Amino acid sequence: MSTGERDLLDVRELYVTYGGRGGGRRGGHAAVAGVSLSVAPEETLGLVGESGSGKTTVARCVAGLLRPRAGTVTFEGRPLGRAGHRPPELQRAVQMVFQDPRSSLNPRMTVASVIAEVWRTHPVTAPEGDRTEALHRLLAAMGLDPDVASRRAGDLSGGQCQRVSIARALAVRPRLLVCDEAVSALDVSVQAQILRLLAELRGRHRLAMLFISHDLGVVHQIADRVAVMRRGVIVEEGRTVEVLTAPRHPYTRALLDAALDLDDPVPGDGTADGGAAG
């Protein structure tokens, strides 16, 4: 765990309980039981574990969608409250990409109005001058054609939807991107394209990422460090290569045995493939 240098995101002793009653949530089911992790600037932390291990719960706490029962979540030393109660610059600093690409976008809104909502909510990030041109530039950076702007989620493929979701998240110039199983619902080929896009954007926008996945192969491709979660606690944490090649915890070993081979090349900083992709 990196100490010393100033961390971007710092999660300390996080406890989240589902169900149960009362302020103390007695009798509930503990989804997260004392998780601590940190993400340095421009670092990607992969959070892996099987379903039900509490990874998504951690992500939702960081994004402010869930209130933890105990523990602190800080960003550059400032506490992150619930979404909507954060000061605007903190609200912008942490953005999230969701698992299901199609339902991440309001089915009644066009891509243009999705992005317009972002700019209306955070006028600081709104482009000066021609917004249509700025929108097209933003879409092009995600490898999307300009004509996508007038379409709705139902008319787009899963990969395109996920590119739009990433565009929405990056439109407010965040410092930390939380990706909750962001590529899990996609076809393998599209998965690779989105991973390459994320890797490219991470470099260009100096993003830190909290990358949550159950897929060790995917995490291997994109993460600098890996934390392995099981039943609400982190059982192992370390540099990606070390954890995935020489795991110390038996659970990590079991996960690795269950996964496919990890010999996929780490994505280069190549450009995103054409607009028709996705």
Add this chain to the structure above:
Amino acid sequence: MAGLTVAVQGPRTAPRRVRRPLLSLVPALVVGCYLLVAAVGPVLIHYDPVHTSLEDRLLAPGSRVSGGGTAWLGTDGLGRDLLAQIVYGARTAVLIGVSTVALSCLVGVLLGAVAGYFRGVADAVLARIFDVLLAFPAILLAIVIAGAFRRSVLLVVVALAATGWITFARVTRGIALSLRERPWVDAARVLGVPGRTVLARHVLPFTAGPVVALATLEFALVVLAEAGLSFLGIGLPASTVSWGQTIANGKEYLETQWWISTLPGIALSLLIVNVGILGDQLTARYGRGRSDRTG
């Protein structure tokens, strides 16, 4: 609008566009006729409920009246034309039905959406209120309210809406509860979109289908309840023509002059049945659970 393009492109949604038999259009047509009559009828037919002509009383349908015209549907005990009463009654029924449903809908959808989306204390309180009010027999509450004050159209609307909004609130709350878990709502919250905007833009539009279907069913109930109140003589002022009042006027002549109660009764039943079927059709098409499909 977009539903059309989706239907053309996606084979998944294509079966939805199968041609429906013409018979299923009947309810919509009948309801349309009623609306037309309610809108234009009073312009074409002159009727004054206070003007009575005693030599024309209790005429059978089709008889000549003293003024020279024909009473196509007969006259009542005070010599007033029945066709005119039915036409003017249609206007009253539609007017009260629409305004009551609009009022119930506004209150119900608003409270239901707030309870379902924001949860917390507001939801706990509102949900209990819904449950308690639902346990009240609706027509009894309407009778108490309508009977306690001076008769007026507004009073009837308020009395009927007093319980009508609960169904809207409960349905909307249920939809809002499921919609608030959708990723696009989460995404808007992470962006910091204010709660009211999230509710208005990302939640409420998706309640439209079920709410419209429910409004239709509720309309039928309201029209029936209004006729009931007027029949009891506690709803509308006597100067307002209402099917319920006409039916009540004819109850002493049921054996001999059957048309006075029967004809407005048929008009009422036809409207209720057709609106009910229309509501069921709408529920089947836009009811719960299908509100989120792309469109």
